[in-house]
Every structure is written in structure tokens, then in C-alpha cells.
Amino acid sequence: MEAAQEYLKEQNEFDDNDEPSSLPYNSPFRSTRLHIQRSNVCSRAYFVVVMVFFHVYILNVIALLLYVHYNNGPGDLVSGDGGSSAADSDSGKSLPHPAPSSRELHVEDYSQSFSLPRIEGIRVGHVQRVSLVPDKTHEMKTLSLKPLLFEIPGFLSEEECRVVVQLAQLKGLMDSQATASSQEQEESNQPLLSLSTEEVFSLLDLNQDGLLQKQEIVSHSHSQDGTWLSPDNLRQILTGLESCPTGMLTLGDFRHVYDVSQHPGQEKSGKLHSQFKQRSKHTWLFQGPGSHHVLRTLRNRVTSLTRLPSALVELSEPLQVIRYEHGDFSNSHYDSSPSNSETTCAHTRLAGNTSALTEVPCRYLTVLFYLTSVEEGGEVTFPVADNRTYEEQALVQDGVDLTDTQETCSRGNLRIKPTAGTVLLWYNHLSDGRGWMGELDEYSLHGDCPVRRGVKWVANSWINVDPDYQQQARYQRVVAQRHQAKSGMDYQSLSHSDLHQDL
Structure with a gap:
């Protein structure tokens, strides 16, 4: 134990x-x-x-x-651009468009920020569907990439074409002013103004002291006549004046300078280049509030087609309607002008540079309406469309100037036959790469072939844009302020109904 x-x-x-x-x-x-x-x-x-x-x-x-x-940006409509997606257009689906507004302009329309969307051409022959009117789609075909040019059949109905022609007839047509040769002046029932060198000097010499100062020459730069003192003439005269030690021109000095200014193209080169010539009758139709509902509808349809901010379209020029009768034509020309420090855009003159030598048209794009069909002739021709490169020398072939539609219309690269209701849209300027208007597209050179049989009615809708974005913005603010200060004033007085009468 x-x-x-x-x-x-x-x-x-x-x-x-x-x-x-x-x-x-x-x-x-x-x-x-x-x-x-x-x-x-x-x-x-x-x-x-x-x-x-x-x-x-x-x-x-x-x-x-x-x-x-x-x-x-909130104002950039590129995402809704029907031409921006080849897949959408190839699929056959109708491309959505913003519903055009029929309301009158409000002040806030002018203060918005916007860009300039462009329809993409994809390739020559490309067809894309666009929705411009309810329950209907249109096919828009690319005709050229240089310039960017489209054709839209059936853009206007037969009734709309008839109404526009009738309104132009009621308004009354005037002869289109353009440079013509002495022989053509004699043949024409409406001769153009022809002045001698001494008469031009006297008209410019406001104080009649026998000497021309710069201020006197510049004071005539806003003349809408254009038959005796073109922008090129004016530029040459001022260049000659500035080269004078005294800064003034005597009659002898002016005679030499003016003779050179009358042929500026020949002074620079030996190439043949015809002066712009045109024979037709035209008038202008206001499209703002109070105008015929068909005219307002067409303006809204243009806004929807171009996808541009409505303020730009609404503040652009009125609709120009032109009638070409048998033999009438217009030589190849540009609808717009290259930007230049010596010029200012006519549509922004309210906020323009008062020191500029002259006013020029600044048209971002052209929408041309065919109001009638023509049996023979009357095509719109683009002589250098889709050339691989643009060379002014190429306009002269075998001693013949391709800009002379009376002689060489059939030799143009692209010709579009007049068909009632069809619309052509092309861009007169390239993009600057930042969403705004760039340089003048030299390939947009175009003219009207002589009418051989029938009568040709067309209408031009030009969208005015200043290449200087800040200048365009200032202009929009000025319009907004005036519209606000004079709210009871008819809008027509704030638009361009009185501009470009002789351009």
C-alpha cells in the first residue's frame, strides 16, 4: 500500500x-x-x-x-450620324434622326456649344438609309469623296417642288449678275455695268481731290454690286497703294494698278482661266417664322439631314431659287471662299472685323434642290471631282478651260442630271480635324451646263459658318442680345434675308 x-x-x-x-x-x-x-x-x-x-x-x-x-459634347451629333456607321447602313435599317423643331427661336439657342458633324461617304456608290419624314426612309448615295457629295432622290414631293416654284414666281425673279464679255453684253437684253478706268477712279475718290487714300478704297469694299470692283480687284489695288511711298494713288498710278487688277490670273501665270459667267434669274425666299409652311418644312428637313445645330441653319441665308431657261448656264465656281485675314464672313458682319477689306460668303455646305426635270442639258458638273490630285493646270486641256461650261461641260468628271425632287448635298470645306470648318475644298468646284431643252428650276440652301469659331460665337451672342432686347421685333430683321443678294 x-x-x-x-x-x-x-x-x-x-x-x-x-x-x-x-x-x-x-x-x-x-x-x-x-x-x-x-x-x-x-x-x-x-x-x-x-x-x-x-x-x-x-x-x-x-x-x-x-x-x-x-x-x-452635348451639342455634338456625330454619334447620331447616319453616315458614321457602315454596319448600320449596310444592314438596311433606317438611321434615327432628331425630330426637327417647328418652334420659334429662343435666346438659349444661340449660347449653346456645338460642333460640326459630317456625314461619312464611306466609298463612291455607297448607299445609306436616312429617315427624314415620318413613315418614310430615303436612300442617300455617295457620288464623290472629293468633294464629299451625296444624292438623295425623292427628297421633295411633287407638290413641294410646285409650291416653291410658285412662291418664287410670286416673289419675282431678277437677273443674276456676273461678269460677261463685251460680245455677250451686246447679245444680252440685260447688259452689265461697264466703267472706264477714269470713271472707277472718280467713283473711288470720295473727296474728289485727285488722290486715292486707303480709307476711300476700303469704304467701297462692302458694295454688293460686284460688277466693277471684285475682291480680287480690291486686293490688287490696295497692294499697289501700299507700295507707293506717299500712301496715295494718283490717276496715273491707279491706271497701272487697276489694269493689273483686271487680269490678276494672267499676271501670276500664263494659264487660261475664264472669269466667272452666269446667265439665269433668281430670287430669295425667307424660311423663318411667318413664311410658307413648305419653306419651313424644307428648312427643318435640311437640319435633320445635315445633323447641324438648328441655330446655324436658322441663321443662314434664305433659300435661293434659280430659273435657267434655254441656253442659261453658270461657269464652274466655288460656293464659299477661302479664309483670309483681309476678308470677313458676310453672315457674321454684326460682330465682324470692320477693318476687313471685303465681305465674302462663308458656306460650310450646299444643299441643292432640283425642282424640275430637264429634257436635255442643265446638268450640275464637278469638273475635277475625285481627281487623284488637284492641279489648276489640269483645268486647261488642249487650250480649253474646263471651267467654261458652255464649251466643255461634257468633259467634266462628274455630271448629275436634273430630276425633280432630288437633292444634292456637298461640303464646300474640309474639316479642321477638331470638329470645326477647315480649308476650302478645291474639289468642290462646280457649274451648271447650258439648258438645251426645257426649263430648269433649282433652289440652294447654304449653311453659313465662320471658320473662326470665336467669331461665330460672338455673332451668336450678338444675335441673342438683339433678339432679347427686341423681343417684339420680327425675326426676319435679325436674319439674313437681306444678305447675299448679288453673290
């Missing part, structure tokens, strides 16, 4: 004092505790990584949205 008790006592002392004996017993608990701690560390690291990736993803999404917003 005592031996047993002593044995138990030794065992208890061994259990209390021998630490290694406790390790095997406690190791499972400690192992489990260490495992739990490692699992917590991994969970926290995983949570941090997930959160970092989540925040990076959110930041990327926000950055993408900001990029899209600031590149397209």
Missing part, C-alpha cells in the same frame, strides 16, 4: 514538473490557434486586393465616361 502511494506521488510530481509532457497534450490546441490566425491574415489581404481592383475599375469607368462626354 505504501509502495503504491509512493508510486502515485512520484507520478504526480512528474506530471507537474515535466514540461515536455505537456507539449504533446497542448499542441493540437496551439496548432489550431495558429491556423486560425493565418487564415485571418489571408482573408484581410484578399479583401484589400479585391477593394483595390474594384476602385480601379470604377475609376476607369468614370474616366471613360468623361472622355466620351468631352469629346462628343
Whole structure:
């Protein structure tokens, strides 16, 4: 018994004092505790990584949205551009268009920021569907890429064509003024103004002191006549004046300078280049509030087709309607003008540069309406359309000037026969690469072939844009201020109904 008790006592002392004996017993608990701690560390690291990736993803999404917003902008309609997606047009689906507004203009229309979307041509012969009127789609065919030119059959109904022609007849048509040769003046029933050098000098010499100062010449730069002092004439005269030590021109000095200004193209080169000639009758039809509903409808349809901001379209020129009778024509010309420090756009004259030498038309694009079909002749010709390169020398072939449509109309690269209801749209300017209007597109040179049989009625809708974005913005603000100050004033007095009468 005592031996047993002593044995138990030794065992208890061994259990209390021998630490290694406790390790095997406690190791499972400690192992489990260490495992739990490692699992917590991994969970926290995983949570941090997930959160970092989540925040990076959110930041990327926000950055993408900001990029899209600031590149397209609230007024940029490129995303809705029917020509911007070949897939959409090839699929045969009708492209959506913003519904045109028939409301009158409000001040906020002029203060908005906008860009100039362009329809993409894709390739010559490409057809894309556009929705311009309810329950109907039109096919828009690319005729040329240089210039960017489209044809839309059935743009106007037969009734709309008839109404526009009748309104032009009621308004009354005037002879189109253009330069003509002496022989043509004798043949024409409406001879153009012809002045001698001495008579021009006397007209310019306002104070009749026998000397011409710069102010006297510049004061005539806004003349709408254009038959005796063109922008080229004016530029040549001023160049000659600035070369004089006295800064003034005597009659003898002026005679030499004016003779040179009458033939600027021949002075620079020996190439043959005919002066612009035209024979037709035209008038202007206002399209703003109070005008015939057909005219307002056509303006809204042009806004929808071009995807341009409505303010630009509404503040552009009135609709020009032209009648070409047998033998009538127009030589090849540009509808717009190249930007120049010596000129200012006619449509922004309210906020224009008063020191500019002359006003010129600034037309971003042209929409031409065929109002009648023509039995023979009367085509619109683009003599250098889709040439590989543009060279002015190429306009003269075998001693014949291709811009002379009376003689060489059949030799143009592209001719479009008049068909009632068809519309042609082309861009007169290239893009500047930043969403605004760039340089004049030299390939937009075009003219009207002589009418051989029948009568040709067409209408031109020009969209005016100043190449200087800030100048255009200032003009819009001026119009807005005047519109606000004279809210009871007829809108026609704020539009361009009195502009471009003889351009």
C-alpha cells in the first residue's frame, strides 16, 4: 500500500514538473490557434486586393465616361450620324434622326456649344438609309469623296417642288449678275455695268481731290454690286497703294494698278482661266417664322439631314431659287471662299472685323434642290471631282478651260442630271480635324451646263459658318442680345434675308 502511494506521488510530481509532457497534450490546441490566425491574415489581404481592383475599375469607368462626354459634347451629333456607321447602313435599317423643331427661336439657342458633324461617304456608290419624314426612309448615295457629295432622290414631293416654284414666281425673279464679255453684253437684253478706268477712279475718290487714300478704297469694299470692283480687284489695288511711298494713288498710278487688277490670273501665270459667267434669274425666299409652311418644312428637313445645330441653319441665308431657261448656264465656281485675314464672313458682319477689306460668303455646305426635270442639258458638273490630285493646270486641256461650261461641260468628271425632287448635298470645306470648318475644298468646284431643252428650276440652301469659331460665337451672342432686347421685333430683321443678294 505504501509502495503504491509512493508510486502515485512520484507520478504526480512528474506530471507537474515535466514540461515536455505537456507539449504533446497542448499542441493540437496551439496548432489550431495558429491556423486560425493565418487564415485571418489571408482573408484581410484578399479583401484589400479585391477593394483595390474594384476602385480601379470604377475609376476607369468614370474616366471613360468623361472622355466620351468631352469629346462628343452635348451639342455634338456625330454619334447620331447616319453616315458614321457602315454596319448600320449596310444592314438596311433606317438611321434615327432628331425630330426637327417647328418652334420659334429662343435666346438659349444661340449660347449653346456645338460642333460640326459630317456625314461619312464611306466609298463612291455607297448607299445609306436616312429617315427624314415620318413613315418614310430615303436612300442617300455617295457620288464623290472629293468633294464629299451625296444624292438623295425623292427628297421633295411633287407638290413641294410646285409650291416653291410658285412662291418664287410670286416673289419675282431678277437677273443674276456676273461678269460677261463685251460680245455677250451686246447679245444680252440685260447688259452689265461697264466703267472706264477714269470713271472707277472718280467713283473711288470720295473727296474728289485727285488722290486715292486707303480709307476711300476700303469704304467701297462692302458694295454688293460686284460688277466693277471684285475682291480680287480690291486686293490688287490696295497692294499697289501700299507700295507707293506717299500712301496715295494718283490717276496715273491707279491706271497701272487697276489694269493689273483686271487680269490678276494672267499676271501670276500664263494659264487660261475664264472669269466667272452666269446667265439665269433668281430670287430669295425667307424660311423663318411667318413664311410658307413648305419653306419651313424644307428648312427643318435640311437640319435633320445635315445633323447641324438648328441655330446655324436658322441663321443662314434664305433659300435661293434659280430659273435657267434655254441656253442659261453658270461657269464652274466655288460656293464659299477661302479664309483670309483681309476678308470677313458676310453672315457674321454684326460682330465682324470692320477693318476687313471685303465681305465674302462663308458656306460650310450646299444643299441643292432640283425642282424640275430637264429634257436635255442643265446638268450640275464637278469638273475635277475625285481627281487623284488637284492641279489648276489640269483645268486647261488642249487650250480649253474646263471651267467654261458652255464649251466643255461634257468633259467634266462628274455630271448629275436634273430630276425633280432630288437633292444634292456637298461640303464646300474640309474639316479642321477638331470638329470645326477647315480649308476650302478645291474639289468642290462646280457649274451648271447650258439648258438645251426645257426649263430648269433649282433652289440652294447654304449653311453659313465662320471658320473662326470665336467669331461665330460672338455673332451668336450678338444675335441673342438683339433678339432679347427686341423681343417684339420680327425675326426676319435679325436674319439674313437681306444678305447675299448679288453673290
